[in-house]
Amino acid sequence: MTAPARLASLHAQAFAAPWSEAEFADLLDQPGVFAVEEADGFILIRVVLDEAEILTLAVRPSARRAGLGGRLVGQGAIAAAQAGAVRLFLEVAEDNVAARALYERAGFGQIGRRKAYYAAPDGGRTDALVLALDLAAS
Template sequence: MYFNKSAGNLPAFARALFLVSAEAYPTGSPWTEKQFLEHLLQHGSHYFFVLKAGAVVGYLGIQTVLDESEIMNFAVLPSYKRLGLGKQLMAECVSFLKQEAVQTLFLEVREGNIAALNFYKRNGFKKIGSRSGYYHHPVEDAVLMSLNIQEVT
């Protein structure tokens, strides 16, 4: 589902995103609850999420500027992985970006996150570069990837 910022409770949604992120990432959430809220308040930020039993169990957050967008944060609770929720979130995001005439979706992912790298490759992303020592806790390189939105069928 798409989170409508004008109709939603931003602090409560930021809290829900933080809680999913804290559980989904092996080293804890890369963002604080305050950072989620600040991102929600930014022009061009958009969030897609999945609810199960009334709770957020996965989300994908992007930042869009002109005809480019970047995945800022993407997480699914461990107990809900491998159920197609990530694919569902990605499909909703791409559909939205097509409607918005966005051309390219970018992301950064830990080099050692093989599951995420494979997921992005299966969803049409291509490696376009890397950033040495980009991540911390532990220090690790980032793989830069992009997807041409208009080529997605």
């Protein structure tokens, strides 16, 4: 079973505005939510009917650029498809170049944009790009 405290600890290492242990516990209690984990990272996905969404992907900074993020996305996509999803969605900050490259390599394509979706550290707002992957084709 996935430990919310472990996910919160990894998330805090990966993000400036991390999610709490209670938030992870609440998410994991919801139907269709699961995590795929490795020692230095995890991906959290929600499946509803035939659609899935990546809620978050966290990789410990010291483990980045070694293929872990791509492996987690791949394993998460397989698990989502096994749970009945035919399409996998996510939102990524427009200025997050590394994450955008990761998702592009995994086969995701942009299907939309959410204006001023994310709060930026400088107090401004950053657009979110909505990406999707057809799981039947992957």
